[in-house]
Structures are given as C-alpha cells and as structure tokens.
Amino acid sequence: MATELNDRLNKLFCPKTVAVIGAGAEPDKVGYAIMDSLVTGGFPGKIFPVHPRHESILGYQVFRNLKDLPYVPDLAVVALNQHSSVETVAQLSQMGVKGAVVLAGGYAEMGSTGMSLQQKLRLAAGDMPVIGPNTLGFLNANAKLNVTFYPRVLNPGNVSFLSQSGGIGLAIKAKADDEGLGLAKWIGVGNRVNLEFHDLLEYLKQDPETKVIGLFTEGSSNPRALVKTLESIIPCKPVVIYKGGKGDKADSVTVTHTGAAAGPDKIWQGALRQVGAHVVNSASEMVTVCKALSIGRIPRGNRVAIFTHTAGPSIVACDILQNEPNFCLTELSNATIKKIADILGPSVPVIHKNPVDGAAGAFLTEPFHKIGEAILEDEAVDCLLTIFCEHKNWIYPSEQIAELTRKFDKTIVTCFIGSALTIHKDRALLHQNETPVYLTPEDAATGLAALLRRLEHISGS
Amino acid sequence: MATELNDRLNKLFCPKTVAVIGAGAEPDKVGYAIMDSLVTGGFPGKIFPVHPRHESILGYQVFRNLKDLPYVPDLAVVALNQHSSVETVAQLSQMGVKGAVVLAGGYAEMGSTGMSLQQKLRLAAGDMPVIGPNTLGFLNANAKLNVTFYPRVLNPGNVSFLSQSGGIGLAIKAKADDEGLGLAKWIGVGNRVNLEFHDLLEYLKQDPETKVIGLFTEGSSNPRALVKTLESIIPCKPVVIYKGGKGDKADSVTVTHTGAAAGPDKIWQGALRQVGAHVVNSASEMVTVCKALSIGRIPRGNRVAIFTHTAGPSIVACDILQNEPNFCLTELSNATIKKIADILGPSVPVIHKNPVDGAAGAFLTEPFHKIGEAILEDEAVDCLLTIFCEHKNWIYPSEQIAELTRKFDKTIVTCFIGSALTIHKDRALLHQNETPVYLTPEDAATGLAALLRRLEHISGS
Numbered sequence: 001m002a003t004e005l006n007d008r009l010n011k012l013f014c015p016k017t018v019a020v021i022g023a024g025a026e027p028d029k030v031g032y033a034i035m036d037s038l039v040t041g042g043f044p045g046k047i048f049p050v051h052p053r054h055e056s057i058l059g060y061q062v063f064r065n066l067k068d069l070p071y072v073p074d075l076a077v078v079a080l081n082q083h084s085s086v087e088t089v090a091q092l093s094q095m096g097v098k099g100a101v102v103l104a105g106g107y108a109e110m111g112s113t114g115m116s117l118q119q120k121l122r123l124a125a126g127d128m129p130v131i132g133p134n135t136l137g138f139l140n141a142n143a144k145l146n147v148t149f150y151p152r153v154l155n156p157g158n159v160s161f162l163s164q165s166g167g168i169g170l171a172i173k174a175k176a177d178d179e180g181l182g183l184a185k186w187i188g189v190g191n192r193v194n195l196e197f198h199d200l201l202e203y204l205k206q207d208p209e210t211k212v213i214g215l216f217t218e219g220s221s222n223p224r225a226l227v228k229t230l231e232s233i234i235p236c237k238p239v240v241i242y243k244g245g246k247g248d249k250a251d252s253v254t255v256t257h258t259g260a261a262a263g264p265d266k267i268w269q270g271a272l273r274q275v276g277a278h279v280v281n282s283a284s285e286m287v288t289v290c291k292a293l294s295i296g297r298i299p300r301g302n303r304v305a306i307f308t309h310t311a312g313p314s315i316v317a318c319d320i321l322q323n324e325p326n327f328c329l330t331e332l333s334n335a336t337i338k339k340i341a342d343i344l345g346p347s348v349p350v351i352h353k354n355p356v357d358g359a360a361g362a363f364l365t366e367p368f369h370k371i372g373e374a375i376l377e378d379e380a381v382d383c384l385l386t387i388f389c390e391h392k393n394w395i396y397p398s399e400q401i402a403e404l405t406r407k408f409d410k411t412i413v414t415c416f417i418g419s420a421l422t423i424h425k426d427r428a429l430l431h432q433n434e435t436p437v438y439l440t441p442e443d444a445a446t447g448l449a450a451l452l453r454r455l456e457h458i459s460g461s
Numbered sequence: 462m463a464t465e466l467n468d469r470l471n472k473l474f475c476p477k478t479v480a481v482i483g484a485g486a487e488p489d490k491v492g493y494a495i496m497d498s499l500v501t502g503g504f505p506g507k508i509f510p511v512h513p514r515h516e517s518i519l520g521y522q523v524f525r526n527l528k529d530l531p532y533v534p535d536l537a538v539v540a541l542n543q544h545s546s547v548e549t550v551a552q553l554s555q556m557g558v559k560g561a562v563v564l565a566g567g568y569a570e571m572g573s574t575g576m577s578l579q580q581k582l583r584l585a586a587g588d589m590p591v592i593g594p595n596t597l598g599f600l601n602a603n604a605k606l607n608v609t610f611y612p613r614v615l616n617p618g619n620v621s622f623l624s625q626s627g628g629i630g631l632a633i634k635a636k637a638d639d640e641g642l643g644l645a646k647w648i649g650v651g652n653r654v655n656l657e658f659h660d661l662l663e664y665l666k667q668d669p670e671t672k673v674i675g676l677f678t679e680g681s682s683n684p685r686a687l688v689k690t691l692e693s694i695i696p697c698k699p700v701v702i703y704k705g706g707k708g709d710k711a712d713s714v715t716v717t718h719t720g721a722a723a724g725p726d727k728i729w730q731g732a733l734r735q736v737g738a739h740v741v742n743s744a745s746e747m748v749t750v751c752k753a754l755s756i757g758r759i760p761r762g763n764r765v766a767i768f769t770h771t772a773g774p775s776i777v778a779c780d781i782l783q784n785e786p787n788f789c790l791t792e793l794s795n796a797t798i799k800k801i802a803d804i805l806g807p808s809v810p811v812i813h814k815n816p817v818d819g820a821a822g823a824f825l826t827e828p829f830h831k832i833g834e835a836i837l838e839d840e841a842v843d844c845l846l847t848i849f850c851e852h853k854n855w856i857y858p859s860e861q862i863a864e865l866t867r868k869f870d871k872t873i874v875t876c877f878i879g880s881a882l883t884i885h886k887d888r889a890l891l892h893q894n895e896t897p898v899y900l901t902p903e904d905a906a907t908g909l910a911a912l913l914r915r916l917e918h919i920s921g922s
Binding site: 027028030032033036040081082104105106109110111114150151152163164165166167168169170171174175177178216218244245246281282283284308309310311312313315316319322347349350351359360363364387389390391392393394417418419420421439440441442443 | 488489491493494497501542543565566567570571572575611612613624625626627628629630631632635636638639677679705706707742743744745769770771772773774776777780783808810811812820821824825848850851852853854855878879880881882900901902903904
C-alpha cells in the first residue's frame with residue numbers, strides 16, 4: 001500500500017509532463033509565476049499551460065481546457081481559486097492524472113466553511129495524491145522542476161524539506177542558498193488534504209536523492225502516526241524538526257493557519273527527541289544542522305579536538321558542545337603535544353592542551369597544516385573543529401583542511417570567522433571534501449553536535 | 462577620578478598621533494598588519510612606526526627608538542613579545558604617552574609565571590591606561606582608526622563593543638558588516654591589566670558616539686563592580702551582554718584564556734537580567750539585538766501588529782515575542798479590519814485579524830502600502846512587524862515601508878525572507894529610516910522583543 005503510494009508520488013515529484021491549470025500571462029499573478037518558475041528552473045519535460053483565452057505564455061502553446069491536452073500529464077498544478085480548484089481536481093482525478101498541486105487558500109484554515117470545502121476537495125481528489133491546498137507548491141532540484149510560484153535558480157543537493165508553512169520554507173531555502181547547502185526536494189505541504197507528513201516522510205525515506213530530511217510543522221492531525229514514521233525513518237536517515245506554534249498566543253494563530261491545532265509543545269518536543277529527531281528552534285538552525293548532516297562525515301567516535309588561533313571561539317564552541325551528551329573534549333597524547341610545541345617553537349607563549357590555541361603561530365598556512373596533521377594523527381581524536389579568522393594578508397587554509405580531510409578518515413568541521421561575501425570559493429572546495437564550513441563558532445559547534453548526536457543514535461539503535 | 466580616567470581614555474581612543482612600537486615590514490607579521498590596518502582604515506592623524514633597523518614601512522618614515530620621536534604621541538601600540546613589552550610600557554609611561562595597546566600574549570592566561578609578568582606590566586604602566594595585553598587592539602570607526610592587527614574597511618555607526626575575546630569580537634564585527642550594522646568603537650579588552658570592563662563601560666557611557674553597548678565576557682575579576690556599573694549605565698544606554706564559558710568543560714578552558722575564572726553562570730545571568738541588560742547567547746544574536754537598539758525606534762507602547770502574506774513566519778515570530786513579558790499582540794479595531802477587507806476585496810480568502818495575513822492580496826506594492834497604512838492608523842497599534850518574501854517579479858516594498866516610518870511616529874521592524882546577497886540596497890534605505898531589516902522571522906522578532914524590553918526598562922526605571 002505504501003509502495004503503491006510511493007509509486008504515485010514518484011510520478012508526482014518526477015513528472016515527464018506538467019499541466020498548469022490557470023496559467024496566466026500577467027506577471028503580477030500566481031498563474032504566471034508558476035510558468036515563470038518552470039521556465040527559470042529549466043524543467044526539461046513537457047509543459048502544458050491551460051487557460052480558456054490565452055494563446056501562448058512564455059513561448060508555450062496554451063490549451064483551452066483539459067480535454068484539449070494531447071495526453072494525460074503526470075502532474076497538474078492548479079492555480080485557480082478555491083472553488084474552481086475543487087471541480088478541476090475532480091476532473092484531473094477522473095482523467096487519471098498521477099498527482100496534483102492545489103495552490104489556493106480558503107480551505108481548512110478558514111474555519112467551518114473552509115473545512116467543508118476542503119472535505120469536498122478530498123472527495124474530488126479520490127485516490128489522486130494532492131499537495132496542498134494552501135501551499136506554495138514544491139521543488140525537485142535534481143529534476144530542474146520548480147512548481148512553486150517563486151521562480152528561482154535551483155541548487156541541487158541531498159537535503160529534502162517538508163514545510164507546513166511556505167514562508168518558513170522560503171526562509172530555509174534562502175538561508176540554504178546563502179550557506180551553500182543544496183536541496184533535493186522542497187515540499188510545501190499546506191493543508192494536507194490527502195497527504196499527511198507521514199506519507200511524504202515515507203516517500204523521502206526511500207527516495208535515493210534524499211540523504212537528510214528537514215521538517216517544519218505547526219502540529220499534525222495525527223501526531224502518533226508522525227512519531228511512528230519518524231521512528232522507522234531515523235535509523236536510515238536523519239530527520240531535523242522545527243516545530244512552530246509553541247505557546248498560547250501562537251496557538252490561536254496556528255489554528256487559523258492550516259487548520260491544525262498545535263499540540264502541547266513540551267509533549268511534542270519530548271517525543272521527537274526520544275525517537276532521535278534533531279530538534280531545532282529556527283530556520284537558521286535548521287540549515288546549520290542539515291548542512292552538517294548533509295556534508296559532514298558521521299564521526300567514528302565522540303572524541304573532539306579543537307584547533308584555533310583565538311581562544312574565545314573555542315570556549316563558546318565548548319559551551320554548545322557540552323550540551324550534547326555524546327561530546328568528549330579529548331585529551332591529546334604527550335607525543336602530539338610535543339609535536340605541536342615543536343611546530344610552534346618556544347617563542348609562541350601558549351599552553352599546550354586541547355583546545356589547541358596556536359595563537360600567532362597558527363596564522364600562516366604551513367604551521368596551521370602541520371598542527372592540524374599532528375592533531376589528526378593522534379589516536380585519541382575522532383573529530384576536529386578548526387577555527388580561523390578572516391584576514392587581509394593571511395590566507396584561510398581551506399586547501400590544507402581539504403587535504404587533511406582526504407588524508408584522514410576523521411570528521412572535520414571548520415569555522416571561518418569572516419564575511420558571508422568572501423567565503424564562497426573556499427566553501428565550495430571544503431564542501432566538496434566533506435567538510436562543512438560555518439561563519440560563527442556557535443554554528444560550527446551546533447553542526448558538530450548534530451554529527452555527534454547522529455553517531456550516538458546510529459550506534460545505540 | 463572617573464572623569465580623569467575618561468579624559469585619558471579619550472586621548473587613547475581618539476589620538477592625533479599613534480606610535481607603533483615593533484612596526485614591521487614583513488606582511489606575515491603582526492607588526493606589519495598593524496601598520497596596514499592604520500593605512501587601510503584611512504587614519505588621518507600622524508603615524509610613527511618605531512623599529513631599530515627599518516627605514517620606511519608603507520611609505521612612513523621609521524624611527525629607531527622612542528627617543529627619536531619628534532614629540533610624545535597620544536597612543537602607542539606595542540607589537541613586541543611579552544618580555545620586551547614590559548620595558549617598553551615603562552618607557553612609554555615615563556614619556557607621558559596618554560595610553561597604550563599591548564598586543565602580546567603570554568601573561569595571566571599562562572598560569573603563575575604569566576601572572577607575575579602581568580603584575581610587572583601593571584607596575585610598568587603606572588597610571589597610563591593600557592588596553593590588553595593579549596588583545597587584538599581596538600577600532601574607532603568614526604575616527605578612521607584601526608589599531609587591531611586585522612586590516613579592514615571600517616563601517617561607522619553608533620554601536621560599541623567590548624570583547625574579552627578577539628575572535629568573538631571579530632565574529633561580531635563580521636556579522637555586523639554582513640547585517641549592515643555600523644560600529645562606533647570596538648575594543649578587544651584582553652587580559653585587562655589596568656582597565657576593567659567597568660572602566661571602559663564608564664567611558665562608553667559618556668561617549669557621545671556610542672548609543673548601544675555590546676559586551677562579550679568570559680567572567681570578570683570584579684563582577685560586583687561590573688553589575689554596579691551596568692546598573693548606572695542601562696538607564697542611559699542599553700547594554701547587550703554575551704557571556705561565554707557557561708559550564709564545567711568550558712570553565713577549564715576559560716581559566717587559561719585570559720586568566721579570569723568564569724563565575725557560576727546562572728548567578729551571572731540572573732544578575733545581568735535584573736539590572737536590565739539584554740542577555741544574548743551567540744555572536745549572531747548580539748548583532749540582531751544591537752541592530753534593533755541601534756536603528757529601530759523605541760516603541761511608545763507594547764501593542765504589536767504583524768502584517769504578512771504568509772502565516773508561518775508570523776507564528777514563529779509570536780513564538781519568540783511571547784517570551785517577552787512586555788509583548789501584547791494587539792486587537793485591531795473593527796474600522797481597521799473593515800479597511801483591510803476593503804483593500805483585499807472579497808476574492809482573497811483570509812480571516813481578518815492580527816496577525817494580518819494578506820495572502821495573495823499583499824504581494825504587490827500598492828495593497829501592501831495601503832494595508833500597512835490602515836494598520837498604523839489604528840490607535841491600538843504601537844509597533845508593526847512586516848514580513849515579505851523575496852520574489853523574482855514582485856517588489857519588496859521597502860520604499861513604502863520607509864514612507865510609513867516617516868509618516869507615523871510608531872516602531873516598524875521588517876523581515877525580508879530572502880538572500881543576504883540581494884538585500885543591500887533596500888536595507889540601506891530602511892536603516893536610514895529607523896527600520897531594522899532582518900532575513901528571518903526569528904531574528905526580526907528577536908529584534909522587536911529587544912525594543913519592547915528596552916521600552917519596559919525605561920518606563921519602569
């Protein structure tokens with residue numbers, strides 16, 4: 001049964017042909033934005049715009065109605081109002097379309113009238129899976145498919161997001177772009193007329209393009225099914241959860257958003273942690289954690305060394321890491337300490353221990369590389385967090401860090417304390433070499449903590 | 462006494478002449494970096510490099526020793542090793558130099574030997590104020606003065622930072638640059654040989670260029686004096702505090718960093734909140750909160766309206782705002798609700814209440830402007846948080862938001878859910894118009910919460 005749904009969802013998410021019902025020619029409107037998204041994203045499949053009056057939109061021939069289509073499309077995007085969408089969904093389902101996206105709002109989020117309209121939509125859909133209603137749509141970056149009404153460049157990767165809120169989903173997408181994190185699928189689930197979180201999670205569980213799953217939810221109509229699904233997924237793939245609608249005031253907002261009452265927040269948080277989910281508290285933290293799990297190596301052990309040329313960042317990194325039960329600030333061997341002392345020489349006044357503070361002796365590429373190597377050669381080290389501050393004349397040793405990642409079968413996370421505007425080239429190199437880069441020590445420590453937690457979950461389960 | 466110290470510190474931070482003892486010509490070295498910083502920063506005063514062998518550095522005539530200087534400089538930067546620094550500081554103090562920066566490490570952070578060297582440095586300094594040792598130096602952006610060994614462009618503003626850690630200070634500086642937040646003074650306090658936090662805070666309290674004070678500390682040797690000083694400053698200027706070294710593992714690191722044992726964290730946090738300090742937990746949050754207090758208007762009341770075209774971000778904003786006791790999600794008047802309903806028209810299916818979700822009716826500039834105006838005309842609204850998602854074809858209504866800020870004597874904070882790379886122009890306009898811009902709803906809510914907290918403190922004290 002689940003497999004059957006997965007097959008249907010596969011057609012929906014990886015269609016060869018997309019029909020856009022309510023495609024428009026006015027740049028102000030959603031019906032145009034969807035067409036723009038398909039074109040800007042570079043979708044290589046067939047696009048069938050449907051509209052009763054237009055002849056052509058963005059160079060694509062427009063069909064007057066569904067009956068005029070040359071064949072049944074895999075996916076239909078419905079960009080009509082909430083009432084017309086119901087009739088159209090019934091038609092699409094009868095035609096045998098594999099799946100649909102319904103963009104309109106005006107359903108369960110609108111109280112009892114909307115609830116009853118959503119019930120009609122559910123009946124109209126029959127067994128055709130529907131994303132939405134009240135959604136931005138979805139992205140499949142590897143398929144160059146953007147059926148959201150936000151046209152944009154797609155950066156492919158291996159993280160898939162499910163977001164109950166389009167706006168939070170967009171915040172995560174924007175932050176992921178800025179952080180150099182590529183996406184596989186991004187799905188605005190909306191009101192979930194006949195696809196619950198657990199259905200989509202089951203799909204992502206078996207999706208070979210998805211390595212890490214991120215989820216923003218304001219509550220679920222079936223929290224037990226969600227937790228049960230998570231329990232079965234998390235041993236295979238990490239799931240990062242951001243739960244909105246935490247308190248009284250937010251709850252009253254939540255109810256009228258997608259028609260889902262938020263459950264008591266603490267029960268949720270507890271259940272989620274228990275099944276091994278990574279729980280985060282902002283769109284930024286979602287990206288921070290997903291980036292570590294997407295790009296970084298799962299550590300082979302929990303013993304961490306920190307290497308810096310400025311102590312403060314290593315202190316705040318420890319503040320964050322020590323909240324992770326699976327964190328061990330390792331003790332370096334005497335041999336390692338001696339190697340480091342020899343590299344730095346007697347003129348650099350530092351205490352030789354972990355965190356290793358190379359001070360002025362670690363500004364330059366060569367000693368940085370040698371000290372990093374000495375630390376990683378130590379058998380008591382499983383993970384290394386390196387910290388370096390951007391400087392006009394001293395070079396961020398990204399090449400040396402990448403080389404260390406290739407040489408040692410250990411986990412490296414690196415912090416470049418500098419501007420988001422200057423990191424791009426170094427970051428691309430490091431991310432290619434399984435080394436996530438962060439701009440603040442807090443984010444770097446949060447990323448490493450997620451990797452340690454993942455190790456603990458895999459080892460313990 | 463405090464006034465006398467302030468006068469001395471004023472010479473130190475706003476010198477007409479800077480001597481660099483240990484100025485160097487090799488780009489690898491700190492002694493060159495300091496010269497580079499002075500030149501790159503555009504310091505308009507006199508620069509006296511001092512070195513026994515060089516003739517000229519970066520076009521500046523080099524003096525063989527301190528005796529050769531044509532007159533006594535206001536400020537001396539000592540870029541020598543920890544031992545030579547002590548002798549030089551004694552000489553500088555005897556010459557009547559107004560203040561010094563000692564960059565070298567190797568003092569109190571190095572255990573008992575270092576402690577005793579730091580004691581010698583203190584004696585050598587006499588009554589000459591010394592920034593450091595074990596510091597990156599300081600910046601005075603309005604004076605185009607950079608005496609850190611990190612050459613960079615300076616973005617002037619009204620926020621001053623004191624950082625016990627150079628690295629955390631750099632993380633804050635980089636983030637502030639990326640966020641469009643200008644600085645007044647940035648001071649790496651280091652080991653605080655004869656200038657404690659409270660001395661520098663007293664200076665910043667009366668500094669006309671400083672509107673907001675940020676402080677990163679790992680602990681203080683005189684926490685009572687610090688708290689007492691904060692108590693006297695915070696009614697005049699807001700102080701934002703980030704405390705590192707929170708737990709056992711971090712504490713053992715802290716002790717060997719700048720020689721200050723971190724106090725039990727909870728006692729600290731409690732005392733800081735009690736005196737009205739804004740307590741933050743990361744370099745990023747430091748910038749988020751300082752930005753609101755630097756750029757935003759202190760609200761005239763605590764009643765907040767939220768205006769969005771996507772509900773999720775307003776929900777997570779409420780999650781954060783409701784942690785602030787002084788937050789009230791206001792009830793809009795029936796007249797306002799009617800105005801908004803008329804602007805949106807009957808075809809946009811939304812529930813009319815606060816947060817105002819204009820959905821597809823608020824994508825375009827004109828209705829966005831009109832709805833914003835209707836909300837701000839409501840007497841039950843003191844603050845407005847607007848949320849807008851970046852779109853290829855729809856324009857971020859930054860000009861309209863700026864106009865609303867000029868028209869209404871109310872507080873506006875705005876969230877642009879989009880890329881850090883595309884916000885620059887809009888952000889400059891909005892920041893000029895007392896409207897802080899953030900890229901995530903969580904940051905925007907954190908900024909607004911800080912303004913509400915500031916209002917509460919001012920009203921209550």
